[in-house]
Amino acid sequence: MTVWVQAGDDLILAVRLTPGASKAAIGGVWTDEKGAQWLSARVTAVPEKGRANGALIALLGKYLDWPKGAISLESGDSNRLKRLRIRGGAQPRLIATIEKQVELT
Structure with missing residues (x-):
């Protein structure tokens, strides 16, 4: 699984x-x-008024070197488990970057 x-x-x-x-x-x-x-992620923002979700999108944009405007929350607004859509992200470079983060433990 991935x-x-x-x-x-x-x-x-x-x-x-x-x-x-x-x-x-x-x-x-x-x-x-x-x-x-x-994928495990940690942010310093608190889970109030979407702050943690916004911080997660900004963090993913930075780690993936991808515009944060192209990353959106699909589900999990008030849940720890989230699904995010990365528009235009089905590229080998981006997939390799995600897989590298998965390997970190």
């Missing part, structure tokens, strides 16, 4: 977010009770 799926020219990325962390970071995989894998 933390992403291709949807046309886009990628759908599964992320488990930890808000209110001491430092922002992406890396590693969290596996749920059903065996689904989620």
